[in-house]
Amino acid sequence: MRDCLHKLDPRPKMALWVSLMVAGLVLPGSWQLGVYIVLMAAAVFGVRAGRAWLSFVVRLVLPTAIMLMVVYGLIIPPVRGGDTLDCAGLCVSLSGVRRSLAIAGRLLVIGGATVAFAKSTPVVEFAKGLRALRLPTAAVSVFVASYNMHALIRQRVRQIAYAQRARGLRSDGLIVGRLRWYIPMLQPLLFSMLLGAVERSSLWQSRGYLRVSDDRNKTLHGCDFVLLFFAALVIALAGFARWHV
Amino acid sequence: MTNRIMSWARRQLSPTVLTLIPVGVALNLGIGTVIQVIKLPVFLDSIGTVVVAVLAGPLPAILTAVITVLLGGLLTNPVLPWFIGTAIAIGWFTGFCANRGAFRRVWVCVVCGIAMGVIAAVVSAPVVVSLFGGITQSGSSLVVAYLMATGRTVMNSVLLAGVACDPVDKVLTYLIAWALIRGLPRSLRAHFPRGLENTESAGAGVETAPVGKT
Numbered sequence: 001m002r003d004c005l006h007k008l009d010p011r012p013k014m015a016l017w018v019s020l021m022v023a024g025l026v027l028p029g030s031w032q033l034g035v036y037i038v039l040m041a042a043a044v045f046g047v048r049a050g051r052a053w054l055s056f057v058v059r060l061v062l063p064t065a066i067m068l069m070v071v072y073g074l075i076i077p078p079v080r081g082g083d084t085l086d087c088a089g090l091c092v093s094l095s096g097v098r099r100s101l102a103i104a105g106r107l108l109v110i111g112g113a114t115v116a117f118a119k120s121t122p123v124v125e126f127a128k129g130l131r132a133l134r135l136p137t138a139a140v141s142v143f144v145a146s147y148n149m150h151a152l153i154r155q156r157v158r159q160i161a162y163a164q165r166a167r168g169l170r171s172d173g174l175i176v177g178r179l180r181w182y183i184p185m186l187q188p189l190l191f192s193m194l195l196g197a198v199e200r201s202s203l204w205q206s207r208g209y210l211r212v213s214d215d216r217n218k219t220l221h222g223c224d225f226v227l228l229f230f231a232a233l234v235i236a237l238a239g240f241a242r243w244h245v
Numbered sequence: 246m247t248n249r250i251m252s253w254a255r256r257q258l259s260p261t262v263l264t265l266i267p268v269g270v271a272l273n274l275g276i277g278t279v280i281q282v283i284k285l286p287v288f289l290d291s292i293g294t295v296v297v298a299v300l301a302g303p304l305p306a307i308l309t310a311v312i313t314v315l316l317g318g319l320l321t322n323p324v325l326p327w328f329i330g331t332a333i334a335i336g337w338f339t340g341f342c343a344n345r346g347a348f349r350r351v352w353v354c355v356v357c358g359i360a361m362g363v364i365a366a367v368v369s370a371p372v373v374v375s376l377f378g379g380i381t382q383s384g385s386s387l388v389v390a391y392l393m394a395t396g397r398t399v400m401n402s403v404l405l406a407g408v409a410c411d412p413v414d415k416v417l418t419y420l421i422a423w424a425l426i427r428g429l430p431r432s433l434r435a436h437f438p439r440g441l442e443n444t445e446s447a448g449a450g451v452e453t454a455p456v457g458k459t
Contacts (some may be wrong), residue, residue, distance in 0.1 A: 064380065064384055066376075071379075071393065072378070076393050114319070142266050146271060146312050150320065172291055189272075190272070192431060193272070198261065
């Protein structure tokens with residue numbers, strides 16, 4: 001299933017991604033959202049993005065949900081006449097806990113949709129999809145170049161950090177000392193990156209930039225229309241659940 | 246009208262600027278690594294946007310910020326694309342201030358950083374309220390929780406906490422970007438459209454013959 005999804009046109013995948021996120025926001029915080037989360041989890045594990053999704057859940061959703069339950073359930077006074085629970089001497093607002101779980105559910109859905117899309121669509125294919133949507137070629141090229149440079153900068157940051165430490169710069173101590181160490185680390189990084197940018201611009205101009213091969217995917221196939229149908233169905237069901245159920 | 250806008254955009258986006266934008270994006274996304282190394286309690290995730298705004302103007306800065314949140318959403322944090330409005334506001338306002346000489350004097354830079362913090366707090370408040378219920382993992386959530394416990398609404402609490410906490414991060418971002426750009430050689434800054442104009446006061450760099458010599 002993962003290989004099939006990788007081969008699909010990125011445009012219907014983008015449409016499904018956006019529709020899943022919009023549906024996650026629109027759905028009311030009740031059993032509909034729970035069903036949606038279960039289906040989302042199945043889809044995420046189906047495209048083998050489960051590890052990335054679980055990492056997102058542990059890093060962001062769980063801590064946020066715990067903080068929300070503490071704030072909405074314990075700290076904020078419950079609404080007069082609202083349902084509360086006496087737990088170990090603490091007055092817990094059940095409506096606050098429900099609201100916290102609804103927010104956590106929405107984060108799960110939004111994160112799951114984005115992680116599934118990111119894992120099933122290589123950046124180069126995403127760029128092709130953007131070009132097929134008639135975005136300017138220069139903007140798409142800049143997007144791909146940014147992605148490539150992001151992978152290189154981490155390595156360069158570590159190299160510069162080791163070199164500066166070898167020269168005696170210390171990164172421990174008070175915050176002011178750490179901030180003063182920050183500039184000598186960033187300065188050579190920015191200098192080398194700007195030099196590279198100037199060099200690349202000269203190369204682009206000498207090669208007549210913007211003249212790239214026209215490899216846009218212009219036609220959609222059967223599976224692409226199935227994904228588009230699912231995207232429309234998700235939005236319709238979410239809207240129906242929100243306003244009519 | 247559309248043709249005029251497109252031709253204006255093409256003039257703003259020369260090849261030098263198009264190669265500068267990935268540098269800004271990489272700085273925005275990569276600074277997090279540096280923050281982890283030296284364990285600073287701030288974000289500093291828009292230094293690249295500020296550098297591009299000073300060297301090239303508001304439109305490239307907006308593109309840098311938009312690509313940063315989109316790429317960051319795909320690579321690191323899936324909820325980042327929802328803050329695209331904040332990113333556009335940072336790019337536009339920084340470019341606007343830079344084009345008016347805010348980065349020629351450090352005190353003007355600080356004032357603009359405070360204003361930027363307020364604007365960022367106001368623009369990001371609706372997203373924080375609708376997506377996170379007002380509580381994120383940042384330190385300002387404690388302030389939000391306290392304000393909500395005193396009876397204020399979620400939106401008011403998030404706005405007040407943001408206005409109190411965001412300017413610190415933005416002022417620091419502006420000052421660090423100012424220090425980085427001032428440290429660049431003049432010959433390198435001259436390659437970029439606004440590199441000299443936005444960083445040097447009027448009349449700077451004009452060479453005059455020394456007094457007494459011919």
